[in-house]
Amino acid sequence: MICAERRQAGTGGRWQCPAARSSSCAGGKGQRVGLAANFFRIEERSSMKQLLVALLDKAIRASVDTGELTLATPPPIEIELTKDPLHGDYASNVAMILAAQAKKNPRDIARIVSARIDDPRRILEKVEIAGPGFMNFFIREGCWASLLEQVERQGQRYGAADVGAGRRIQVEFVSANPTGPLHIGHARGAVVGDVMANILAAVGYRVFREYYINDAGNQMNNLGKSVFLRYRELLGEQVEFPEGCYRGEYIKDLAAELVDRDGKSHLQGDPEEVSRRFTEYAGDAILAGIKEDLRQFGVVFDLYFSERELYREDGVGRLLGELQEKGFIYREGDALWFRTTAFGDDKDRVVVRQNGDPTYFAADIAYHKNKFQRGFESVIDIWGADHHGYIPRMSAAVQALGYGKEALQVILVQLVNLLRGGKPAAMSTRSGEFVTLREVVDEVGKDAARYNFLMRRSDSHLDFDLDVAKQQSNENPVYYVQYAHARICSIVRMAADRGCSAPAYGQAELGLLRLPAEIDLIKTITRFPEVVEGAARSLEPHRLTFYLNDLAGLFHSYYNKNKVISDDAALTGARLFLVTSVRTVLKNALTMLGVSAPDKM
């Protein structure tokens, strides 16, 4: 990977719920009260899973009340979708969990509890006890479709939740030094961060995206020096490039701009001073380029935070004073050390060098303190995996400042193996042979690039093959999903040509949706909010792409075997309702990924 900088990361679309469904696909909504509403209604926002948990919870309490069960503490109730239809639709292991504390055989417990289930709305066809004590729930056929009401009602909000309860959270990502353009390694971090932010916003956090500009250190000086050397070279001088200088083409470009603008005037000045000015010029220009590249990649930050801010009014110095008062700082030799071992780090860390300069770490502590002072309850940093060793000291710092250990979470992003036609494509910032983010986006497109970066867990290596990513073929998963969306739009258009449109929920005879493939689609649609929440909780944005792939696969399969539009008006209406629900979920999920959902392909 690249990185002299410590961080990598993200992209940004925002999770906004655009309001109206696109008109070409929208179904009409009549005002009549539906004839077909022969389904019980489910409370807003409750999934089948939540309903079953509630039923089980009540049943267990009832069993305790009647003395059939003795429990000290109420158990955590877990319900999961079954893999095998023989096991019903959902299953719970709660009887087995309870066995030890209730001192009863799990199957007996399951029997007791299931006898106490009160199901006024008749969701359940039956409950079976199986294996060592599983309770298998079979859902009554007509109940499934009622879950789709929420998709209609919530529209672009479907999938969102409120576990964040408006708490403020900051996601810091990319944070590359402005010493060169972003390359493919940064791109992965950019997408992970951006999508993570979208997901957190979807589950109710107030999310703030931030890029930390490392513009105070030696790297920046080297940048200025490098440009200055190229500048002199362009003006005819023979120059040697010392170790540590940047050699990319973009350095020459910047030098050339300066020659064009100022001629040879800089040759006269004090070299130190000129170097400083060159640093500023180059840093600004490169940062502007970075921002533009990110914008085109769909990543927009709320704030670019400059490291230099931290030194203003001696911010870093005051921070060190604070830590000293708390007793975490000691002097050894001429350096100041921070006792990070007090919080589990392997060794203490230097915060002020012998020469009196604060370390990068010192500034980073100040930065994180600054974050919390701005009112973020928790902070997520996205770093390149090669910086994992930095976590214990940063965590120690946060704790020393008086914040909880959980207040800082770090997502590590592994390196990207860039390939072209199966063979490695080199990249190295120093040598200048790297593939930039911009080149990748230009070559494969924003959608394919973003989607591909989320096809692995972020902490596992990712092979990114440029040739594959730009192929419009079945090897390219992003098209698979987008194609499903486009197909549905096409169906809706076709239906409209024939004078029909998706009915409103109350008017659709959703009871006609009885095929196993239809039930599967509904179940999968219902799972979406859980997937989003799981991705938020575990900080694993890749779950969305896997989910999308599942949903698109079910749809394609269904599509190939069944006609949505037929002579049967009621059935056509029901199926249109179903597929437009699928479309809503595809669109919402793709939007969270910052990937477009085309109407035709």
Add this chain to the structure above:
RNA sequence: GCGCCUGUAGCUCAGCUGGAUAGAGCAACGGACUUCUAAUCCGUGGGUCGAGAGUUCGAAUCCCUCCAGGCGCACCA
């Protein structure tokens, strides 16, 4: 040497925080377009979940020990 991550089908990877017979894509083979988009679908084959021990009703998942690979172990950022 110490620490973190990874090891699942020929390849690339999932596996919902401990559940029932471990999944998908690609690759291989065989099928489906006068039909709402074939960028699609259907079918077949493919596994000592790196190894070993342990925890329990139950382990790819948790504990321990090994093996292999990656990355860290700065008064760099």
